[in-house]
Amino acid sequence: MRKLWYNISKELLILVRDLPGLAILFFMPLLLIIVVTLTQNNAFQSVSGANINILFVDHDKSNMGALIKESLVASEEINLIDQYNNKSLTDSLISVLVAEGKFKAGVIISENTTNEAELKIISGLRKLVEGEEGIEEVVNIEGVQLLFDPVINGVVKISILNAVKMATKGAESGLMTKVLFNQLSEVIVTDDSVSLIILETLQQIEISDIPQQIVEVNDRYSGDSSKTIKPSITQNNVPAFSLFAMFFIVIPLAGSLIAEKNEGTYDRIRTLPVSYLNILMGKTLAYLLVCFMQFMLMVLVGIFVFPALLGLPALEMGDQYLAIFIATIFSALSAIGFGLLVGTYSSTHNQAAMFGAILVVIMAALGGIFMPVYMMPENLKIVSNLSPLRWGIDTYLDIFVRGAGLVYIWKNLLLLLGFFGVSLVIAAKRFG
Amino acid sequence: MQNNKPAIVISNLRKKYNGNDTDTLKGIDLVINQGEFYGILGPNAAGKTTLISIICGLLKINNGQVLIGRQETQETKRNIQAVIGLVPQEIALYPSLTVRENMEYFGQMHAIYGKRLTERIEQLLYQLQLNQHADKRINQCSGGIKRRTNLAAGMIHQPQILILDEPTVGVDAQSRNLIFEYLTELNQEGTTILYTTHYLSEAEELCSLISIIDDGIIVENGTPKSLIGKHKGCNDLGDVFLKITGKALRE
Numbered sequence: 001m002r003k004l005w006y007n008i009s010k011e012l013l014i015l016v017r018d019l020p021g022l023a024i025l026f027f028m029p030l031l032l033i034i035v036v037t038l039t040q041n042n043a044f045q046s047v048s049g050a051n052i053n054i055l056f057v058d059h060d061k062s063n064m065g066a067l068i069k070e071s072l073v074a075s076e077e078i079n080l081i082d083q084y085n086n087k088s089l090t091d092s093l094i095s096v097l098v099a100e101g102k103f104k105a106g107v108i109i110s111e112n113t114t115n116e117a118e119l120k121i122i123s124g125l126r127k128l129v130e131g132e133e134g135i136e137e138v139v140n141i142e143g144v145q146l147l148f149d150p151v152i153n154g155v156v157k158i159s160i161l162n163a164v165k166m167a168t169k170g171a172e173s174g175l176m177t178k179v180l181f182n183q184l185s186e187v188i189v190t191d192d193s194v195s196l197i198i199l200e201t202l203q204q205i206e207i208s209d210i211p212q213q214i215v216e217v218n219d220r221y222s223g224d225s226s227k228t229i230k231p232s233i234t235q236n237n238v239p240a241f242s243l244f245a246m247f248f249i250v251i252p253l254a255g256s257l258i259a260e261k262n263e264g265t266y267d268r269i270r271t272l273p274v275s276y277l278n279i280l281m282g283k284t285l286a287y288l289l290v291c292f293m294q295f296m297l298m299v300l301v302g303i304f305v306f307p308a309l310l311g312l313p314a315l316e317m318g319d320q321y322l323a324i325f326i327a328t329i330f331s332a333l334s335a336i337g338f339g340l341l342v343g344t345y346s347s348t349h350n351q352a353a354m355f356g357a358i359l360v361v362i363m364a365a366l367g368g369i370f371m372p373v374y375m376m377p378e379n380l381k382i383v384s385n386l387s388p389l390r391w392g393i394d395t396y397l398d399i400f401v402r403g404a405g406l407v408y409i410w411k412n413l414l415l416l417l418g419f420f421g422v423s424l425v426i427a428a429k430r431f432g
Numbered sequence: 433m434q435n436n437k438p439a440i441v442i443s444n445l446r447k448k449y450n451g452n453d454t455d456t457l458k459g460i461d462l463v464i465n466q467g468e469f470y471g472i473l474g475p476n477a478a479g480k481t482t483l484i485s486i487i488c489g490l491l492k493i494n495n496g497q498v499l500i501g502r503q504e505t506q507e508t509k510r511n512i513q514a515v516i517g518l519v520p521q522e523i524a525l526y527p528s529l530t531v532r533e534n535m536e537y538f539g540q541m542h543a544i545y546g547k548r549l550t551e552r553i554e555q556l557l558y559q560l561q562l563n564q565h566a567d568k569r570i571n572q573c574s575g576g577i578k579r580r581t582n583l584a585a586g587m588i589h590q591p592q593i594l595i596l597d598e599p600t601v602g603v604d605a606q607s608r609n610l611i612f613e614y615l616t617e618l619n620q621e622g623t624t625i626l627y628t629t630h631y632l633s634e635a636e637e638l639c640s641l642i643s644i645i646d647d648g649i650i651v652e653n654g655t656p657k658s659l660i661g662k663h664k665g666c667n668d669l670g671d672v673f674l675k676i677t678g679k680a681l682r683e
């Protein structure tokens with residue numbers, strides 16, 4: 001134990017002696033999250049070619065429901081799902097599935113949507129034709145409910161919202177045509193051709209004069225509304241990019257292993273009565289401290305600098321402090337494990353820096369840091385399960401955006417810890 | 433201080449590096465008694481560092497046996513670590529740590545702590561005249577200081593057997609003399625020393641026994657005097673070496 005302590009001190013001393021290196025380690029990640037968040041906050045690229053699964057349940061069981069469904073099915077970006085595990089969907093099941101991120105969005109067409117929309121149209125029509133106040137306004141149309149996963153990319157969210165709004169508008173038009181036709185046929189039952197002419201005329205008016213929106217589209221984030229965390233770009237980016245930055249520890253850590261190999265201290269160490277595992281644990285704990293401080297710094301920037309200086313939403317910590325702490329430690333350990341592996345298998349600093357850095361970027365991409373995993377092709381989704389960054393990012397997003405606690409994230413935590421354990425054993429075996 | 437108890441016994445040692453076609457060590461037999469100042473003399477690539485690494489348990493062997501005292505180096509690495517001190521050919525120190533910090537760290541790894549460690553470091557700093565440089569970082573030290581610190585780090589735990597791999601490369605005459613005096617004193621106090629070099633004068637001046645190694649084989653053994661005497665017409669070790677190996681040793 002005492003030797004471990006001195007191994008940690010040695011590593012920390014070496015780190016502190018390289019002040020520029022340490023500054024880079026702490027400040028480059030900050031630059032990264034600031035720039036990325038600022039650019040993403042303003043970017044509205046179109047999301048084309050993406051195929052997003054959306055849950056769909058139709059309680060209306062009438063024209064509106066059918067028309068909206070038809071139009072969403074026709075949309076290229078969206079796949080409608082109306083069953084889960086061979087069971088038909090309920091509102092509460094949709095709410096849970098979306099809140100947990102199993103699906104990115106859910107559409108619920110409320111009961112009587114068609115009936116009430118018809119009433120609304122007729123009332124509007126009366127107003128128009130007879131110039132009177134007509135029947136009182138229909139209230140309490142729940143209309144189309146659109147639920148979103150709190151962890152949704154802003155661009156994707158907007159494109160889904162637009163698609164559902166378009167589909168609803170289209171369905172309204174269709175319904176309106178039908179209502180008009182029915183109303184007319186009550187008046188003029190005799191001649192179809194005449195009624196058609198009138199119908200066409202009326203349709204011209206309808207577009208501009210009948211209330212713009214008959215059926216409302218209500219969108220909200222799915223989940224427990226008592227939890228206070230509001231999804232935002234900050235809430236998504238700060239944890240994800242903190243993790244990304246954490247993995248860059250691979251470069252100094254691998255560097256310290258390689259330096260020992262190349263400078264001959266490694267051979268000297270092997271003549272000492274101390275196990276190599278002890279040396280590696282010394283490195284692990286020293287760099288763990290660095291990772292943790294790095295993370296704290298990112299969090300502080302998210303809380304204070306983002307809103308104050310950059311006009312971005314502030315980071316909210318929620319109340320899952322223990323989960324955040326453990327997730328950070330375990331993520332840092334897996335980053336360190338990765339560093340040990342790279343350091344073990346590279347023979348020069350350049351190799352380690354290039355190999356390590358590029359692999360971190362690849363793992364981050366697979367982890368969904370640049371493009372959300374649910375938008376990836378199926379094969380890539382499977383591969384992404386192998387990326388420790390994916391485990392870490394999922395864990396952080398679960399905590400920071402969904403407000404999840406340890407019960408929900410333990411599987412990913414085990415993967416992170418397991419990865420560290422395996423890396424440590426490989427490094428110790430290979431060296432020892 | 434020599435006695436006839438063996439400190440290091442090597443028999444029929446063969447070593448081939450992975451990827452090489454031929455053996456680097458081709459059957460080495462060597463006995464080094466306790467208290468000896470033993471020189472291994474050989475040109476570049478003779479296999480000196482390889483031999484030393486094997487004695488210290490850093491490399492696996494292909495054939496033969498290496499004993500430290502009665503311990504098999506390949507199996508009981510732990511037990512010999514306390515007995516042996518290695519001063520590697522390379523400067524094996526942390527460049528960003530100071531002379532003192534390096535000594536402290538290696539001492540701590542030998543489970544020497546606290547006052548005992550401080551005293552031992554002060555002693556070594558004094559003996560190797562490193563006092564003035566104790567708080568300089570290694571990467572700011574001259575070659576001679578690095579060499580002496582390298583030496584100090586290898587013997588912080590007062591090993592019974594000190595193994596030095598060309599410890600005087602790149603040091604000036606003054607530093608070299610300092611190291612020689614120190615090693616001689618150490619040897620007189622009972623430490624067994626194994627010393628490799630390709631400098632003839634060093635071997636002649638320091639060592640009680642010499643083995644000449646060339647191309648992985650020990651080609652000649654004996655005291656410096658006996659070696660010169662044995663080979664008629666040779667005036668010094670250089671002549672002996674040339675005669676045996678057909679190569680001139682760089683001096």
Ligand SMILES: Nc1ncnc2c1ncn2[C@@H]1O[C@H](COP(=O)(O)OP(=O)(O)OP(=O)(O)O)[C@@H](O)[C@H]1O
Nearest residue numbers: 449452456474475476477478479480481482483630
């Ligand atoms: N890790 C290795 N892999 C393959 N070959 C090696 C390795 N280390 C040393 N050798 C080879 O073994 C031979 C002996 O090397 P060694 O370092 O033992 O020589 P040396 O006597 O110490 O030389 P020098 O005086 O230059 O230090 C050389 O030909 C060298 O190329």
Ligand SMILES: [Mg+2]
Nearest residue numbers: 480481482521
């Ligand atoms: Mg050598």
